[in-house]
Amino acid sequence: MQTTLENHPLTHHLFWRRWHWLLWVVVVAGVYSWAIGGLHFTGIQESAGSVSRSILHGLLHPDWAYVYNGSGEDLSSLILQTLAIAFLGTFVSALISVPFAFWAARTDQHWAHLRSGSGKVVLTLIRTFPEIVLAIMFIKAVGPGSYAGVLAVSIHSIGMLGKLFSESLENMDRGAEEAIRSAGGNRSEILTLATLPTIFPEFISYTLYRFEIAVRSASILGMVGAGGIGTPLIFAIQTRSWSRVGIILLGIIVMVLAIDSLSEQLRKKLI
């Protein structure tokens, strides 16, 4: 503080301190005028009011008959299918994320920063690759349906799970590993007797957390044809069957709330 005061002309310094918030005002104002000016609002279409009213009406009068009709294409079957996509996808992703985590985790070994740096970049790339584009790509490979959804969830979740796993590896207590090493253990013994048992609960906890997110994404992947409840939802919206939309929304809300609280309970038990 002392030296800066001496080095800079006092007046200049005071001026800067006094007015630098103005710079921020100008920057923020600039950003917002750019944001608002750039968007040409189409204006709200005339039917907006009536459509909203029908949606509300649909939500209040859901199509209860759709909950279960034994066709296998009803709400309960598709909700189960959505959960299956999320579950299988998250499970596979968790398995694949473990080696990724070891790749991306920073350690104090020689040259480790190159290894972990490249791992982190790859995980960022995976995380940023849009999930629905992945779904569309997998639909090319395995055809439309929930299998494509499973694959999309499996790959996309690696980005986040790999990152979370690698961070918990970086912060874990290395004591048990040191003990096994000092007792003459080799690398695979250190891994299985010390590292994995120490880190396992945290990995499970993150996997459950990711499962919560996967349930949400599995419920929209159907919009591009990758199985689950999203397919009838987008169809119902396009055909304006609002009471159908209403019951599907209710189904999704109940499913997500139930999974969230279940997973939260399990995670609490783990820690």
Next chain:
Amino acid sequence: MQATATAPIIAFHHVNKIYANGTVGLKDIDFQIPRGQFLVVVGLSGAGKSTLLRTINRMHEISSGEIRIDDAPIGAYKGKALRQLRCHIGMIFQNFNLVNRASVERNVLSGLVGYYPTWKCILGLFSAADKQRAVQALKRVSLTPKIFTRADELSGGQQQRVAIARTLMQDPKIILADEPVASLDPRTTKDVMDTLQRLNREDGITVIVNLHSVALARQYADRIIGLRAGELVYDQPIDNVTTADLDRIYQTN
């Protein structure tokens, strides 16, 4: 036979250790440890006590000089041979270093890693005889009632005794203990130190302990060595140690 009995179990010959960042860890360390001795290492924080201990089982590599164990230079060991060396040297840590979520039994059995093929360790396939040995090891640290308890449900002193039982499974010739009682209260400190003393007296295991407490050092040691800035500045059998000497080791500069 006579010769081996009097030959030192560990010998340091002009050992230097410089860390990758240039810190001097050990400087021209040259001394010998006879078989069956209870050696206490004292010194200020950062003096190099942990470094010294960890060079003995090659958890740290030395920069120059030579360390011999049972008259064999350990510097050239690699892979399997190095693991065999570590297998016969027990190590005890300040923070116990147990797998917290595993049972006491499993933690104790993990001391056998050096004796079992990897796949058996991974699957936990330990022989009935070895499971019995684990019970005996726990008996020696008076913890048999806790055998099926999870390690993190024990007190600090109990956890440290589990760690000692784990090293007992190694059937060690040498036990290295790096501030084993630094995070324990006076009562459990006594439990742990007494246990180490018993292993030393009854089994003839050579014990090397880093301690911060001068009182404990005088109570348990056969011999005390002092380190300062990586140098061996003090080395006396317990009968010759005076309080004034020890104070001098702890003097700054």
Next chain:
Amino acid sequence: MTNSTLDLPKRPWRQRYHVAAIGWTLVLGVLLVLSSLMTGANLGTFLSNIDQFLALLVQMSHPAWSYLHVILQPLYETIQMAILGTTIGAVLAVPFALLAASNLVGNRLLRGLIRFFLDLVRTLPDLLLAAIFVAVFGIGSTAGVITLAIFSFGMVSKLFYEVIETIDMGPLEALKSVGATKVTMIWYAVLPQILNQFVSYFLYTLEINVRASTVLGYLGAGGIGVYLQRSLGEFNYSATAVIILATLVVVLVIDGISNHLRRVLL
């Protein structure tokens, strides 16, 4: 020998037979089998069609850079949507966060209701909101902005009330003792304490919204997603690759700026 075995505590049968481990493994196994059956997932199908997937990847590995100038404008639009949506959501979130904070609102019922409402909002995925708002407001960025506003409202309000609950109550009590109204107390004792955290969370949400906004257009809610959908519909995968790469750059740049600002703030 016998003595030592007698010393042993009786091992609970749950532990002896590894009930928990076996139980969880069984549950996991059954769920895995069921979900594989339900989704028709098997490695064979994937491997037998892998050549199509690889062909697609090969196309994507040759980005059509000439497409870049077409998507520049929609990319700007995407960022603009994210900024506006996040701002609207965050502003709306402030009163809800204040009402949901347990150290400001004593009424448990009110607090519970508000929190339940916020939980409900958070259950809805962004694309689902987009689909509905496109139906209401028509195709275009309006639907996108509103989607992002609601999406960030749910997220930000939770982050905000958790911050509010960690504030130091001292200044608040000082004001209370001189008889200040609730609004005065919030303005002078609460907001100054949390402003930096708020801005930090706002920026964090903006990062997430920029990512989200790049796909909203897929359902017609404006921005780069419209072109994503178009290129995929036309099987023009080298254009898709350009869009994804450009999105990546934008996301990384915004993340970088936001991370820098957040470090300065905290």
